[in-house]
Amino acid sequence: MDLYEHQARELFEEHGILVPKAEVTESPREAREIARRLGGRVVVKAQVKTGGRGKAGGVKLAADPAAAELTARQILGMDIKGHTVGKVMLAQPVDIESEFYVSYVLDRAAGRFLAIASAEGGMDIEEVAANRPEAVARIPVDPSEGVTTAKAAQIAQVAGLPDRTVDVLVRLWDVLTREDAVLVEVNPLVRTSGGQILALDGKVTLDDNARFRQERWGTQEAAHDDALEAAAAAKGLNYVKLDGEVGIIGNGAGLVMSTLDVVAGCGARPANFLDIGGGASAQIMADGLSVILSDSAVKSVFVNVFGGITACDAVADGIVQALESVRLTKPLVVRLDGNSAVEGRAILDGRAHPLVEQATTMDGAARRAAELANAH
Amino acid sequence: MAIYLTKESKVLVQGMTGAEGMKHTRRMLAAGTNVVGGVNPRKAGRSVDFDDRAVPVFGSVAEGIAATGADVTVVFVPPVFAKAAVTEAADAGIPLAVVITEGIPVHDAVTFHAYAAAKGTRIIGPNCPGLITPGQSNAGIIPADITKAGRIGLVSKSGTLTYQLMYELRDIGFSTCVGIGGDPVIGTTHIDCLAAFQDDPDTDLIVLIGEIGGDAEERAAAYVRDHVTKPVVAYIAGFTAPEGKTMGHAGAIVSGSSGTAQAKKEALEAAGVRVGSTPTETARLVLDRLAQ
Numbered sequence: 001m002d003l004y005e006h007q008a009r010e011l012f013e014e015h016g017i018l019v020p021k022a023e024v025t026e027s028p029r030e031a032r033e034i035a036r037r038l039g040g041r042v043v044v045k046a047q048v049k050t051g052g053r054g055k056a057g058g059v060k061l062a063a064d065p066a067a068a069e070l071t072a073r074q075i076l077g078m079d080i081k082g083h084t085v086g087k088v089m090l091a092q093p094v095d096i097e098s099e100f101y102v103s104y105v106l107d108r109a110a111g112r113f114l115a116i117a118s119a120e121g122g123m124d125i126e127e128v129a130a131n132r133p134e135a136v137a138r139i140p141v142d143p144s145e146g147v148t149t150a151k152a153a154q155i156a157q158v159a160g161l162p163d164r165t166v167d168v169l170v171r172l173w174d175v176l177t178r179e180d181a182v183l184v185e186v187n188p189l190v191r192t193s194g195g196q197i198l199a200l201d202g203k204v205t206l207d208d209n210a211r212f213r214q215e216r217w218g219t220q221e222a223a224h225d226d227a228l229e230a231a232a233a234a235k236g237l238n239y240v241k242l243d244g245e246v247g248i249i250g251n252g253a254g255l256v257m258s259t260l261d262v263v264a265g266c267g268a269r270p271a272n273f274l275d276i277g278g279g280a281s282a283q284i285m286a287d288g289l290s291v292i293l294s295d296s297a298v299k300s301v302f303v304n305v306f307g308g309i310t311a312c313d314a315v316a317d318g319i320v321q322a323l324e325s326v327r328l329t330k331p332l333v334v335r336l337d338g339n340s341a342v343e344g345r346a347i348l349d350g351r352a353h354p355l356v357e358q359a360t361t362m363d364g365a366a367r368r369a370a371e372l373a374n375a376h
Numbered sequence: 377m378a379i380y381l382t383k384e385s386k387v388l389v390q391g392m393t394g395a396e397g398m399k400h401t402r403r404m405l406a407a408g409t410n411v412v413g414g415v416n417p418r419k420a421g422r423s424v425d426f427d428d429r430a431v432p433v434f435g436s437v438a439e440g441i442a443a444t445g446a447d448v449t450v451v452f453v454p455p456v457f458a459k460a461a462v463t464e465a466a467d468a469g470i471p472l473a474v475v476i477t478e479g480i481p482v483h484d485a486v487t488f489h490a491y492a493a494a495k496g497t498r499i500i501g502p503n504c505p506g507l508i509t510p511g512q513s514n515a516g517i518i519p520a521d522i523t524k525a526g527r528i529g530l531v532s533k534s535g536t537l538t539y540q541l542m543y544e545l546r547d548i549g550f551s552t553c554v555g556i557g558g559d560p561v562i563g564t565t566h567i568d569c570l571a572a573f574q575d576d577p578d579t580d581l582i583v584l585i586g587e588i589g590g591d592a593e594e595r596a597a598a599y600v601r602d603h604v605t606k607p608v609v610a611y612i613a614g615f616t617a618p619e620g621k622t623m624g625h626a627g628a629i630v631s632g633s634s635g636t637a638q639a640k641k642e643a644l645e646a647a648g649v650r651v652g653s654t655p656t657e658t659a660r661l662v663l664d665r666l667a668q
Binding site: 050106108109111112113142143144177180182207208209210212213238240242250251252253254255256257258260261262263264265269270273275306308309337338339361362363 | 403455456479480481482483485486487489490491517518519521522532533534535536537538539540543558560561562563585587588589590591592595611613614615616617618620621622623624625626627628637653654655656657
C-alpha cells in the first residue's frame, strides 16, 4: 500500500525527522486559511500516488493566501497520469542550499534491504543512476544489525552526504522497520541555508502482509480510486480493474495473469484480474460474478479454473449455485480442466443455462470469450 | 535421484494439527510421502491418525529430528508465527524447510532468510505450493494425482500454472516440480533449481515458469546461457499487467519500467530459451524439443 506524500510526511515527523510545516485540504477556500496560518507564501502540492507531479503542473508556488486558493482550485480535480487529485498539501517554502536523495529499498535478489543515497537529489534517481552510476551509492543492510549510527555514517560517507544526515538515515530505518514499510524514499532531502536537514518530499510503501500487527493502518486504508475495486475489496476479493471488455475469473494468481495474456492474444482486452484462489466456493463465485457483471464495459466473462486440490465438480457446483443468486446478463465461457473435469463439465451441461457455454481448453475458451466480446 | 526431495526424505509438518495442516498431511501421505511427525508444542506426545497411519506430534522441530531423523519440514503455520517456526527449524539444523504460508510480512521473510542461510537451511517459499517428486514424495500442497513420474524438471513462481503444465505434460512426467513462490523475498530461486536440475541425471529438460516483478527471470536467463546445457523451455505470465498494480502474488508488480514480462521473455530468448505464448503452447514446445 503506497502512502500519500502527506501521510509519509506525518510518519517522518512522528519519527523525529524534520519536515516543512504543512497541512492538507480538499477545499480551495480552506487552502486560503491554511496559507494564512503558514505565513502567506506556500507551495501547493497535488496529493497523488504517482511520480512526475511537478511536470504535470501539480506542484505550484503561491505568493499569498488568495493565490493559494486559486492554485488549489486549479490543482484539485486535475488528472495526473490517470489519478484524479482529491487533496492538496500546502507547505511552507524552504530555503534550499543543497538537495540529496536517500531511500531504503528491498533488494529482492539478495533478500535484504539496500540503502541508496546520492548527493544529487531532487532529480529522477533512475536517470542519475543510468547516466552517472558513480553518483549513486548502493549499500546493503544486514538485517540482523540494521542501520546503526556507524552504518549510517558509512552510507553518508560513501554517498557524499553531510554528517548531519546520519541521524536522519537512522530514523528513516526506524520508519522502515517499525512501520513495516517495504520502501522509504526521501527525494529531496535538503539542507537549508540555516543548515537544517529536512525531508521535503517522501514516498512510503507499507507491506500489506503486515496489516495484522499494524492496527493503526485501519485509518490509513488504501483509498481505491476505482469504485469496482472498492466493491471487490469490501467483499474480500483479489480484484484489479483493467480497461477491457472480457471479465476474467480464475484460480491462482499465475493462472489468472496468464488468462489475461491469452485473452489479449486473442484480440480482446481483459476487463479485470480476479483470483478466487483455491477454494472457489459458491459464495466467492457469486461475489466475483456480481462485481464483474456490474462493470458496464464487460461484454463477456471467462471463468478459467484448473482443478488441482479443488476438484472441478466442486467448482461447477459453485458456479451453478452462484447462478441462483446472480442474474447473468452477459455470456459466460467456462473452462474446467484438471481433477474431475469431466464430472464438472457434466454438472454445467445439466444446468443448461442459455448464457453459459463451455470449452475444454484454455486457449479455445479465451478465443470464444474474445469472439463474444467483439461481437457486441 | 530427482532434486531436493526423494522417497527417502523424512518429513515433519509444522502446523500439522491445524485445518490446512491436517488436510494436506493426509494428501501428502496418500502421495507416498514419509511424514514422520508433526510439530505443535501444545500437543506434544500425542499422535494423529490419518487413515491407516498414526503420526506422532513433537513439541519442537529439534525433538522431531532427534526422534525420527527428519530432514525436511513443511511449514503450514499462520503468518504471525511463521518467522518463529522457520527460525526454530533452522536452529534445529533441518536441511530443507518448505514454507507454504501465504501473507508473511517482508521484514519477517528478510530476517529468517538471512538466519536460515547462516545456519545452512535451504528454504523453499514462502507463499509457495511446495515441491513434488512424483511417485516418490510430495512436500506441500501440489496435487499429486494430475501427473506421473518422468524426466522433466519444473521450477515455477506460480502454483496453478505449475499444475497446468504438470497436467498438460502428464504423459511425459516429471522428475521434480518446485513451486518457489510468488513473494518478493524467497529462499530457493529459479537459479538454484536450474543448477540442481542441470546436475540431476534423472532430468532431461527443464521448464521454467516466471511472472512479472523483480528480475529473477533475467538472472535465470544469464545463468542458463552460462551454465545450463540441458534444454530449457519457459513461460512468463503478466504481459497485460498494468504498471504499479500488485497482481495477486505480493511480488507480482511492475515498477516503472522494471519487472515487465516482455523484458523477461527477451532475456530468456536471448539465452536460447524457447518461450511459449500460452501454457498450452509451452507444453507443445516441450514435446517438440523432446522429439528432437
